[in-house]
Amino acid sequence: MPQTFFTTADGDIILRASPESGSGHDFRVHRFILGLASPVFKEMFSLPQPPAQDQNEEHKPPIVNVAEPPEVLDAILRFIYPGVDLPKFTSLSIVLALLSAADKYDLASMRPILGDSLKTFLPRDSFEVYIIACRFGFLEEAKAAAMVSTPRSTITRDYKKEIQHLSGEGLSRFLRFVLLREDAGRSTIRSFLGASSEGINDLGDENDEHWDQAKGFYLHLTKAAEEAFAHNPCLELKDMLVALDKIPDPPHGCEPWPDPAEYCYETDCDSAFSCPLQPMFIRRIVTELVQELKDLNLTMLEEVLGEESEVGGR
Numbered sequence: 001m002p003q004t005f006f007t008t009a010d011g012d013i014i015l016r017a018s019p020e021s022g023s024g025h026d027f028r029v030h031r032f033i034l035g036l037a038s039p040v041f042k043e044m045f046s047l048p049q050p051p052a053q054d055q056n057e058e059h060k061p062p063i064v065n066v067a068e069p070p071e072v073l074d075a076i077l078r079f080i081y082p083g084v085d086l087p088k089f090t091s092l093s094i095v096l097a098l099l100s101a102a103d104k105y106d107l108a109s110m111r112p113i114l115g116d117s118l119k120t121f122l123p124r125d126s127f128e129v130y131i132i133a134c135r136f137g138f139l140e141e142a143k144a145a146a147m148v149s150t151p152r153s154t155i156t157r158d159y160k161k162e163i164q165h166l167s168g169e170g171l172s173r174f175l176r177f178v179l180l181r182e183d184a185g186r187s188t189i190r191s192f193l194g195a196s197s198e199g200i201n202d203l204g205d206e207n208d209e210h211w212d213q214a215k216g217f218y219l220h221l222t223k224a225a226e227e228a229f230a231h232n233p234c235l236e237l238k239d240m241l242v243a244l245d246k247i248p249d250p251p252h253g254c255e256p257w258p259d260p261a262e263y264c265y266e267t268d269c270d271s272a273f274s275c276p277l278q279p280m281f282i283r284r285i286v287t288e289l290v291q292e293l294k295d296l297n298l299t300m301l302e303e304v305l306g307e308e309s310e311v312g313g314r
Contacts, residue, residue: 006077013045014063017070025070027077028061037080038105072097079110089117092125092132099136115141123148123232127174131162134170142170143305147297148234149178177304181297182230188296189225189289193218196285197276213251214277220247221282225289233297237290244286250277 011028035042044064066073075087075098089095095117102110115138118129122145130145132138154175163171197218221244228235228243275281 006074006081011061013061015073016063016065017073018065018067025073026063027073029077034080037109038107040105068097068101072101076101076105076107076110079107079113086113089114089120092118092121092128095121096132099132103136111136119144123153123234127154127159128162130174131159131166131170134167135165139305143301146174146177146305147301148232149174150230150233151178151182152230154178173304177300180304181233181300184296184300185229185233185293186226188292189229190222192289192292193222193225193285196281217248217250217277225286229293233293235290235293237287240286240290241283244282250282252277 006027006029008028008030011030013029013031013034015027015029017025017027031041031045035045068076072094075094078084078087079098087094087098095114098110099114101107102114115133115136118133118138118141121129126145126149130142130149133142133145197215224243224247225240228239232239276285
């Protein structure tokens with residue numbers, strides 16, 4: 001580990017990190033500063049220190065051994081000392097270690113920043129973020145992690161070690177949300193696009209090839225939307241349009257509306273959106289579907305993981 005400035009000559013106490021790679025790392029710091037930040041440190045420094053072993057050590061600051069490894073202790077000190085750059089949160093393991101240290105040393109000022117940092121690991125590590133957030137009582141972060149989680153993302157690896165810190169209630173609520181939300185999302189997509197395609201019935205006879213192609217387009221669109229939602233339940237319009245680009249274009253419908261699209265949207269000209277095979281209709285219905293899925297997400301999240309819920313760990 002690189003040397004830090006926490007080796008000042010006027011430091012009056014040495015914190016010795018737990019050995020790493022066969023050797024410890026000393027941090028020469030100021031007990032007054034640490035005592036102001038942490039009542040645990042203040043009490044720790046008030047305990048009698050062992051006498052010096054020889055004359056060469058008589059004028060050295062006392063050494064206090066701590067269990068944290070050097071990189072964690074360095075990060076803790078960066079939170080405590082004023083005017084110092086905060087640590088980089090490069091992994092969830094360092095955030096977890098710092099949250100544990102914040103509880104251990106009663107460093108409450110660290111918690112808000114560490115809680116916010118959990119969101120930087122979404123959506124990639126959503127289930128692990130949820131476990132950590134529940135364990136340390138971050139309700140909003142737990143809800144944010146659940147929001148972007150999918151059944152697929154939850155089973156990407158073995159969480160045997162991490163899940164020991166999640167209560168049965170917390171796990172049950174999480175699974176209920178992601179599973180019920182996926183089913184409800186698929187049902188919403190099918191009913192929404194099914195209703196939107198009803199206008200195709202007026203375009204021709206059911207035995208007509210054009211009619212079959214039109215119905216086929218909405219079947220493709222439904223499957224593409226379901227897949228997009230299953231992959232990313234917090235999808236935006238751009239994500240749905242990407243899914244739309246992957247399916248065959250719809251057959252030719254009614255003649256395009258003569259006015260520009262901006263005019264039709266601004267004036268809410270219903271006639272311009274009367275044909276379910278015209279680009280303006282498809283764009284509009286996809287936009288409405290995305291908003292419908294967002295509303296569904298938020299409604300179910302509050303129902304299953306609302307503020308009154310106990311999603312805590314153990």
